Amino acid sequence: MQKRKIRTEVFVNMKLYLLLIVLLPFAGFLINGLLRKQLSKALIGMTGSGVVLGSFVLSVIAFFDVKANGGQVVKYFDFINVGSLKVPFAFQIDQLSSLFLLIITGVGFLIHVYSTSYMHEEKEEHFGRYFAYLNLFIFSMLLLVLGANFLILFIGWEGVGLCSYLLIGFWFKRDDYNKAASKAFIMNRIGDFAFLIALFLLIGKAGTLTFSELFTPTALAKLTATDITTITLLLFVGATGKSAQIPLYTWLPDAMAGPTPISALIHAATMVTAGIYMIARSNLMYSMAPVTLQVIAIIGIGTAILAATIALKQNDIKKVLAYSTVSQLGYMFLALGSGAYVAAVFHVMTHAFFKALLFLGSGSVIHAMGGEQDMRKMGGLNKYMKVTNITFLLGCLAIAGIPGFSGFFSKDEILAGAFAKSPVYWVLGVLCALLTAFYMFRLYATTFRGAFRGTKAQEDHLHESPSAITIPLVVLATLSVIGGFVGIPEFIAHGAHSLKEFLHPVFADSYTKLPVHEVSHSTEWMLVAVSSTLVILVVAYAWTRFSKKPDLEESTGFRRVLENKWYVDELYNAVIVNPLKSLGSFFNNVIDTKVIDGAVNGVGRLVKYGGRQFRWMQSGQIGSYILLMVIGMLLVLVVQFFLRK
Amino acid sequence: MPINYYIVLALSLFAIGIVGVLTRRNAIIIFMCVEIMLNAVNLLLVAFSKMHHAAHAATNATAGTDGQLFVFFIMVVAAAEVSVGLAIIVMLYRNIHSVDINFLNRLKH
Numbered sequence: 001m002q003k004r005k006i007r008t009e010v011f012v013n014m015k016l017y018l019l020l021i022v023l024l025p026f027a028g029f030l031i032n033g034l035l036r037k038q039l040s041k042a043l044i045g046m047t048g049s050g051v052v053l054g055s056f057v058l059s060v061i062a063f064f065d066v067k068a069n070g071g072q073v074v075k076y077f078d079f080i081n082v083g084s085l086k087v088p089f090a091f092q093i094d095q096l097s098s099l100f101l102l103i104i105t106g107v108g109f110l111i112h113v114y115s116t117s118y119m120h121e122e123k124e125e126h127f128g129r130y131f132a133y134l135n136l137f138i139f140s141m142l143l144l145v146l147g148a149n150f151l152i153l154f155i156g157w158e159g160v161g162l163c164s165y166l167l168i169g170f171w172f173k174r175d176d177y178n179k180a181a182s183k184a185f186i187m188n189r190i191g192d193f194a195f196l197i198a199l200f201l202l203i204g205k206a207g208t209l210t211f212s213e214l215f216t217p218t219a220l221a222k223l224t225a226t227d228i229t230t231i232t233l234l235l236f237v238g239a240t241g242k243s244a245q246i247p248l249y250t251w252l253p254d255a256m257a258g259p260t261p262i263s264a265l266i267h268a269a270t271m272v273t274a275g276i277y278m279i280a281r282s283n284l285m286y287s288m289a290p291v292t293l294q295v296i297a298i299i300g301i302g303t304a305i306l307a308a309t310i311a312l313k314q315n316d317i318k319k320v321l322a323y324s325t326v327s328q329l330g331y332m333f334l335a336l337g338s339g340a341y342v343a344a345v346f347h348v349m350t351h352a353f354f355k356a357l358l359f360l361g362s363g364s365v366i367h368a369m370g371g372e373q374d375m376r377k378m379g380g381l382n383k384y385m386k387v388t389n390i391t392f393l394l395g396c397l398a399i400a401g402i403p404g405f406s407g408f409f410s411k412d413e414i415l416a417g418a419f420a421k422s423p424v425y426w427v428l429g430v431l432c433a434l435l436t437a438f439y440m441f442r443l444y445a446t447t448f449r450g451a452f453r454g455t456k457a458q459e460d461h462l463h464e465s466p467s468a469i470t471i472p473l474v475v476l477a478t479l480s481v482i483g484g485f486v487g488i489p490e491f492i493a494h495g496a497h498s499l500k501e502f503l504h505p506v507f508a509d510s511y512t513k514l515p516v517h518e519v520s521h522s523t524e525w526m527l528v529a530v531s532s533t534l535v536i537l538v539v540a541y542a543w544t545r546f547s548k549k550p551d552l553e554e555s556t557g558f559r560r561v562l563e564n565k566w567y568v569d570e571l572y573n574a575v576i577v578n579p580l581k582s583l584g585s586f587f588n589n590v591i592d593t594k595v596i597d598g599a600v601n602g603v604g605r606l607v608k609y610g611g612r613q614f615r616w617m618q619s620g621q622i623g624s625y626i627l628l629m630v631i632g633m634l635l636v637l638v639v640q641f642f643l644r645k
Numbered sequence: 646m647p648i649n650y651y652i653v654l655a656l657s658l659f660a661i662g663i664v665g666v667l668t669r670r671n672a673i674i675i676f677m678c679v680e681i682m683l684n685a686v687n688l689l690l691v692a693f694s695k696m697h698h699a700a701h702a703a704t705n706a707t708a709g710t711d712g713q714l715f716v717f718f719i720m721v722v723a724a725a726e727v728s729v730g731l732a733i734i735v736m737l738y739r740n741i742h743s744v745d746i747n748f749l750n751r752l753k754h
Binding site for chain 1: 663666667670746747749
């Protein structure tokens with residue numbers, strides 16, 4: 001009796017906690033957004049960061065509660081209640097969402113702190129606007145992760161799309177930045193359209209959007225295999241938009257137009273992980289659609305390799321990182337497609353650490369270089385920026401997957417899952433890992449090693465960033481190094497994969513649906529040994545080569561194709577954008593001005609002409625009126641007596 | 646006497662009235678023509694009423710008298726109308742020193 005009572009009490013608190021986790025950033029958004037002209041920068045920064053810190057603290061409490069008591073669904077009110085369709089406004093807190101809460105609010109908080117220094121040169125009102133958007137972003141993402149049904153998820157899903165638009169176009173005076181923002185929004189909308197169709201299909205076929213009702217073996221058994229495949233594919237198309245996969249990935253590199261902390265936020269903690277989260281959340285449905293899983297795996301590995309090859313030849317420090325994100329997201333989708341859901345979530349987590357670190361590190365570099373982003377004009381920065389250098393190096397080691405760093409564990413788990421699915425995926429996956437190691441150390445060596453290649457003025461300006469920037473870097477670097485130890489694979493130490501155990505309830509039903517491919521421990525050792533050796537060799541090669549001789553000259557031939565991103569943007573422009581534009585101008589010039597305007601003006605002109613023609617009737621002469629009246633009566637009489645049958 | 650004669654007479658009177666209204670410009674003449682038209686209708690009413698009375702006289706003592714009653718009403722209303730109309734014409738004459746309706750087109754402006 002006593003024990004039960006305590007448990008209920010915890011539940012009651014949870015209802016309030018979850019609401020506060022979500023509403024705190026929203027309150028921050030309102031305060032910073034409405035009072036941005038009144039508050040000082042210090043106050044805005046404190047409010048913006050403070051609310052996220054509050055959410056983080058509550059998320060930690062929620063996380064430990066879930067760890068002790070398991071997940072639950074908390075209902076607040078009926079959101080939609082029409083006929084047989086019932087969509088409550090409810091939050092679902094379980095192992096998966098509590099983990100994402102920690103990532104979002106934790107990494108998000110660090111980015112907020114970093115921003116207080118990074119954005120300090122902005123005017124007060126823009127500073128306030130920036131933090132308002134940032135808080136709204138966190139709010140939307142939390143809504144997305146906590147929603148207990150697809151509709152609440154979709155609200156957050158659209159919210160992050162809107163916030164990415166607002167933040168990418170933050171410096172709205174530059175036209176190309178606005179275009180980048182619109183591109184991100186439109187690309188996302190294409191995906192969202194498919195997502196929405198999937199939701200309507202779910203309402204039509206299954207009659208519910210609530211996760212806990214939908215994702216049970218009995219509920220899904222009512223759907224036919226075709227339905228499930230269609231719905232999962234459409235949801236995946238939504239995910240390709242949000243998580244930047246082929247064919248909708250081109251917005252993400254352009255999203256570099258936003259301030260650097262925004263890139264970190266979009267790429268690490270929020271937004272792009274939404275697609276992964278959504279599929280991990282719907283894992284049971286996906287496990288029942290083998291075709292979709294196959295598609296996801298192929299798209300994932302395809303994106304990973306394509307983006308990695310593009311990253312090889314980029315010279316903008318942020319562009320390299322952007323394509324690296326696309327590539328790593330492809331990795332996560334490969335894991336999802338292989339049925340290795342835990343590996344995907346694990347990689348989301350480690351990637352959040354090291355990618356946030358790398359972006360914030362690059363922001364620190366850009367800050368020191370006075371806004372310069374071209375790596376060819378950097379070099380030798382290790383002498384000037386010690387903390388940034390070391391943390392950036394740790395981030396690179398982590399993303400390259402050097403054994404012992406966090407990226408190693410998650411990447412290895414993905415590769416193991418891919419190998420279990422098909423050795424071809426493994427080979428491609430390792431290739432992609434090698435490319436990753438190569439371009440990351442090309443980036444590192446070109447930026448931090450060798451001799452400084454910038455101007456004298458830039459060299460005098462070089463300095464280590466203030467502590468508001470370096471402290472988040474140190475924290476993230478620590479996490480990037482140790483973050484992988486929550487998921488030590490089975491073949492190294494038995495039962496040490498605490499993340500897998502923690503997440504087990506979420507994916508338990510899926511394991512019964514998926515075919516089991518056991519890979520023996522000796523094979524795994526061999527795979528890891530091969531991939532790690534290759535990665536270390538590539539790292540060593542890239543480091544030595546680009547420290548001595550960074551590639552500054554104009555690239556030619558195939559390298560040029562890579563530098564121009566395989567001309568995908570040009571292809572899209574030629575195949576989709578320009579035909580649509582000419583169609584638009586056709587409708588504008590011909591249909592609108594000629595046909596529609598013509599019809600409207602024609603009606604007006606007709607009435608005017610008719611009026612002129614009938615003006616003689618209104619003469620004002622009584623006699624003529626009477627005459628007309630008599631003619632009318634005569635007509636009535638004639639019709640009445642002679643023409644009527 | 647057959648009913649046809651009454652009808653032809655009434656129609657002729659009515660036509661004279663209409664033509665008078667359409668062609669004449671003197672307001673008083675037009676007024677008189679309107680009266681002719683009214684009385685043409687009265688004549689028809691009485692005639693039809695008489696015809697009706699002949700058909701039903703054997704069974705119904707009061708048959709056919711309602712038409713004649715109508716005529717009295719019309720006469721009363723017409724008398725009232727004449728007094729108002731003549732008053733208007735008098736006022737008209739006082740204002741524009743003419744009873745020609747072609748000068749009465751001021752409503753137009």
